[in-house]
Amino acid sequence: xxxxxxxxxxxxxxxxxxxxxxxxxxxxxxxxxxxxxxxxxxxxxxxxxxxxxxxxxxxxxxxxxxxxxxxxxxxxxxxxxxxxxxxxxxxxxxxxxxxxxxxxxxxxxxxxxxxxxxxxxxxxxxxxxxxxxxxxxxxxxxxxxxxxxxxxxxxxxxxxxxxxxxxxxxxxxxxxxxxxxxxxxxxxxxxxxxxxxxxxxxxxxxxxxxxxxxxxxxxxxxxxxxxxxxxxxxxxxxxxxxxxxxxxxxxxxxxxxxxxxxxxxxxxxxxxxxxxxxxxxxxxxxxxxx
Amino acid sequence: xxxxxxxxxxxxxxxxxxxxxxxxxxxxxxxxxxxxxxxxxxxxxxxxxxxxxxxxxxxxxxxxxxxxxxxxxxxxxxxxxxxxxxxxxxxxxxxxxxxxxxxxxxxxxxxxxxxxxxxxxxxxxxxxxxxxxxxxxxxxxxxxxxxxxxxxxxxxxxxxxxxxxxxxxxxxxxxxxxxxxxxxxxxxxxxxxxxxxxxxxxxxxxxxxxxxxxxxxxxxxxxxxxxxxxxxxxxxxxxxxxxxxxxxxxxxxxxxxxxxxxxxxxxxxxxxxxxxxxxxxxxxxxxxxxxxxxxxxxxxxxxxxxxxxxxxxxxxx
Numbered sequence: 001x002x003x004x005x006x007x008x009x010x011x012x013x014x015x016x017x018x019x020x021x022x023x024x025x026x027x028x029x030x031x032x033x034x035x036x037x038x039x040x041x042x043x044x045x046x047x048x049x050x051x052x053x054x055x056x057x058x059x060x061x062x063x064x065x066x067x068x069x070x071x072x073x074x075x076x077x078x079x080x081x082x083x084x085x086x087x088x089x090x091x092x093x094x095x096x097x098x099x100x101x102x103x104x105x106x107x108x109x110x111x112x113x114x115x116x117x118x119x120x121x122x123x124x125x126x127x128x129x130x131x132x133x134x135x136x137x138x139x140x141x142x143x144x145x146x147x148x149x150x151x152x153x154x155x156x157x158x159x160x161x162x163x164x165x166x167x168x169x170x171x172x173x174x175x176x177x178x179x180x181x182x183x184x185x186x187x188x189x190x191x192x193x194x195x196x197x198x199x200x201x202x203x204x205x206x207x208x209x210x211x212x213x214x215x216x217x218x219x220x221x222x223x224x225x226x227x228x229x230x231x232x233x234x235x236x237x238x239x240x241x242x243x244x245x246x247x248x249x250x251x252x253x254x255x256x257x258x259x260x261x262x263x264x265x266x267x268x269x270x271x272x273x274x275x276x277x278x279x280x281x282x283x284x285x286x287x288x289x290x
Numbered sequence: 291x292x293x294x295x296x297x298x299x300x301x302x303x304x305x306x307x308x309x310x311x312x313x314x315x316x317x318x319x320x321x322x323x324x325x326x327x328x329x330x331x332x333x334x335x336x337x338x339x340x341x342x343x344x345x346x347x348x349x350x351x352x353x354x355x356x357x358x359x360x361x362x363x364x365x366x367x368x369x370x371x372x373x374x375x376x377x378x379x380x381x382x383x384x385x386x387x388x389x390x391x392x393x394x395x396x397x398x399x400x401x402x403x404x405x406x407x408x409x410x411x412x413x414x415x416x417x418x419x420x421x422x423x424x425x426x427x428x429x430x431x432x433x434x435x436x437x438x439x440x441x442x443x444x445x446x447x448x449x450x451x452x453x454x455x456x457x458x459x460x461x462x463x464x465x466x467x468x469x470x471x472x473x474x475x476x477x478x479x480x481x482x483x484x485x486x487x488x489x490x491x492x493x494x495x496x497x498x499x500x501x502x503x504x505x506x507x508x509x510x511x512x513x514x515x516x517x518x519x520x521x522x523x524x525x526x527x528x529x530x531x532x533x534x535x536x537x538x539x540x541x542x543x544x545x546x547x548x549x550x551x552x553x554x555x556x557x558x559x560x561x562x563x564x565x566x567x568x569x570x571x572x573x574x575x576x577x578x579x580x581x582x583x584x585x586x587x588x589x590x591x592x593x594x595x596x597x598x599x600x601x602x603x604x605x606x607x
Contacts, residue, residue, distance in 0.1 A: 098323060
């Protein structure tokens with residue numbers, strides 16, 4: 001939309017652009033700082049000052065991180081629950097969303113209501129803990145994947161998405177001898193790739209960032225995901241990477257703490273640019289129709 | 291008469307049963323696909339709902355659900371008479387009000403600012419950057435704030451020291467707790483919060499602006515009379531949703547920020563449930579606290595939705 005070029009408008013634009021730039025910088029500068037410090041030599045960091053680009057590059061903190069078993073293992077745990085967990089999420093959610101999208105299905109309304117109700121009321125932390133425990137899931141990585149297998153909100157949005165797919169496409173597959181399972185996997189899911197990418201990203205972010213469930217359900221420190229370790233190192237300032245039996249009170253140097261933050265952040269941020277196009281579409285779909 | 295009306299009735303019922311059976315057999319694959327999801331919701335959502343009855347028992351893990359004695363409202367009475375109750379209530383409500391007052395309007399303001407940007411490259415650039423914090427965990431957010439604000443070598447505290455000659459222990463002192471919580475929330479979610487408003491703004495008819503400009507409306511007038519009314523219903527719906535989750539002030543976030551020195555202003559219902567239940571093993575008592583919270587939450591959701599409908603908005607259900 002063309003705006004007239006009066007001075008008032010120019011001043012308005014100028015202030016607006018400056019403020020937006022400032023907000024954008026505030027959102028990313030902390031990450032740049034963390035990244036830069038993690039690559040700077042400890043001696044340089046000790047001098048102080050704001051580092052946004054390492055003057056003396058050093059890989060010492062990353063070399064240290066990979067020399068310890070603990071951090072490497074946590075990374076693997078996080079990758080494992082993110083990949084497998086997201087697969088379970090997408091499979092379970094689409095398996096349930098598809099039948100609910102068929103309006104002629106008997107009992108559909110009742111199940112939908114029951115799902116909606118779980119968004120309003122829940123048993124809470126303690127009863128849920130006992131259920132997870134009774135299922136013998138505690139102290140296993142399944143406790144981080146199975147109890148959150150389906151998000152009610154995502155399920156409803158995906159159901160609405162499936163409903164928009166023209167029936168004709170599915171009918172033709174059925175005439176060719178596909179049953180409902182075949183229709184879902186051969187017709188509906190391939191047509192829903194943007195939606196699946198969006199939900200996949202949301203579920204994956206949830207798994208990668210998972211922290212509290214791990215504290216709740218897992219005691220064995222060898223099964224801790226990266227976020228739990230990150231809290232111990234950065235917030236509680238324990239030197240729990242390396243050999244924990246030696247010295248627990250010594251605080252890790254700044255550069256190492258920064259490197260751990262980078263490791264807990266970068267994998268999920270790498271996924272984001274690839275999916276950005278899709279999720280803008282997917283989110284809007286969810287927000288308008290959901 | 292009686293026989294002639296009764297017979298078709300039975301036949302009709304038989305017919306209905308037959309069609310029902312036929313429909314179920316026809317859709318057997320669909321029901322089979324539903325099964326895992328339904329089992330999931332029953333086990334992990336509905337069984338815990340039934341499990342809240344442990345709030346009315348003295349639940350002992352080794353005697354189990356059936357062997358624990360019923361004690362009525364004992365745990366609720368204890369909770370309400372506890373001096374902690376007032377503190378928890380106050381902390382939860384104050385944080386919730388701050389959230390509504392300071393956090394809620396931010397994405398709206400930012401969306402309005404972005405909407406005035408005509409260069410789409412600049413807009414995309416800003417959008418890409420402001421979404422990023424949403425994707426990192428609360429542990430990372432709190433960790434980064436920690437690094438920036440700590441009194442030992444925290445870069446912002448160093449800066450503060452150079453200017454004022456003093457350092458402030460932002461992360462430890464109770465008086466800074468609420469400010470920290472709200473500013474971290476804003477930093478993490480301000481960008482992501484714009485997504486939904488930008489979608490609403492994209493739907494505004496551009497001809498309205500043109501017409502307004504011909505009538506001599508300034509940019510502020512256009513904002514006030516066209517843009518804001520256009521996103522009004524989105525604002526109302528999100529406000530209801532926020533009100534409905536009034537008591538959920540971001541459990542993980544608060545848990546991470548809690549220290550022994552700020553517990554007095556930072557402890558909320560959720561963190562109290564964790565402390566009592568998981569670390570002190572007072573299962574029934576903390577289940578009672580949790581049930582109290584979810585019940586109030588349910589009332590708030592239904593109440594605010596009712597309110598929205600009274601004000602002529604669509605509501606959520």
